[in-house]
Amino acid sequence: MATARRHTATGPDPLPDGAAVRHEALHGLPDIARPATVSTDDARRLSVALFVRLAELEEGTPEHAYVRNTLIELNISLVRFAARRFRNRAEPAEDIVQIGTIGLIKAIDRFDPERGTDFSAFALPTVIGEMKRYFRDTSWAVRVPRRLQELRIDVAKAVDTLEQQLGHRPSRAELADHLHLSEEGVAEGELASNGYVARSLDAPCGDAGADPGAGSRHLATAEPSYELIEYLESLKPLLARLDARDRTILSLRFGEDLTQAQIGARLGLSQMHVSRLLARILHELRDGLLAEPAATEDGTDG
CATH class of the missing domain: 1.10.10.10 (Winged helix-like DNA-binding domain superfamily/Winged helix DNA-binding domain)
Known part of the structure; x- marks a missing residue:
């Protein structure tokens, strides 16, 4: 790629490589020195222009990467806003922001400016969804493979469904037949429920025949x-x-x-x-x- 040039009093002077990329990437758009400090109103206005420019650039080029990174920095305040709803979590706030930034990047890559949708309204659900997914995957008392996490959910749903249909708590054999699994497979799902939430040793014992995952299902329900x-x-x-x-x-x-x-x-x-x-x-x-x-x-x- 030819090096961009600027004119000085003594004639044309080649721009440094980084400046050349920035010059070509912006293509007449304003150069934003510190995107993360731009006001919300200016960030929204500049984002509209940058998304149009991003669509014109070839993915994988330095110019495309520069515009994409500028959009990330411009809209990082959206991630920080979304992170406030999880401020009572034990995880450091900056860790949550980093997770939310992954959602922001996904939203930037999927956003179509031609639809006329405001980017912040489009991106916020994706950012929050990424944070919720992180908490869902890390809220287990012990690390459980995703296959068993999903199996636990399937077993819990089957218990609720069969209990209504049969009028009694389903046996392991009935669950296995409903889920097309072996009884050993159902037992794995029931065992995985024990890893979903750690109960205190001082907590009173419940019904001996209760499903070990029943309490965790209620505790995990979003309000x-x-x-x-x-x-x-x-x-x-x-x-x-x-x-x-x-x-x-x-x-x-x-x-x-x-x-x-x-x-x-x-x-x-x-x-x-x-x-x-x-x-x-x-x-x-x-x-x-x-x-x-x-x-x-x-x-x-x-």
């Missing part, structure tokens, strides 16, 4: 209401910053489920005006959620 509460708590300070009209518009739209035209009629505004106001309000709330928390004087997050 969606907790996630909703977390989102609402994160939104509270952001909603408090809005003026009365903006809060009213949100209440009418999402509380009373009114259409934009109905909101306009209620407030004496055109439907188009309501649409613009809603877009601005939601944009501000999303930016607030994605923004990094301010550090207090003692170094903790405020």
Whole structure:
């Protein structure tokens, strides 16, 4: 590849290799010195242009890698935002961010800018899913092969299904017949359940005939209401910053489920005006959620 050149007072001067790659990769787009420090609004705007440029470049080239890496750095705040929901886990926050970054990279590689979808809305489920997958795979008290992890789930589901059909707790032979396994295979799945959660030696003993995995299944059930509460708590300070009209518009739209035209009629505004106001309000709330928390004087997050 020919080395890019720049013109100086004394004539054309070749750019260093790294600068040449950057120059060719950006192709007229602004050079971002520190992508991770760019504001959320600027990151979103720049990402749109960079995704278009990424689609133009050949995968595997240095230019493609440069634009891809810039997109990762620009959107790392999205990963940090997603990591906050797991802040009560024992794992270090930076480890969770690293796992989430894998999801971010997958989202970047799959994103199609021509669909007109906002990248943060597209990427967030993938980032969170990668984190959940990590916790799912590492939440066992002892390391259990994935085959046995999946077998444990199959056995647990079969127990629930057959118990409803038969009216009693299924025997190992009945489970084996239902799953098309040998009784030894079912026994492996039941044994794997013991590795899913470590019970305290001081815990009271339950029913001697209880399925060893029954308790772990209930403990591992996700409670969606907790996630909703977390989102609402994160939104509270952001909603408090809005003026009365903006809060009213949100209440009418999402509380009373009114259409934009109905909101306009209620407030004496055109439907188009309501649409613009809603877009601005939601944009501000999303930016607030994605923004990094301010550090207090003692170094903790405020």
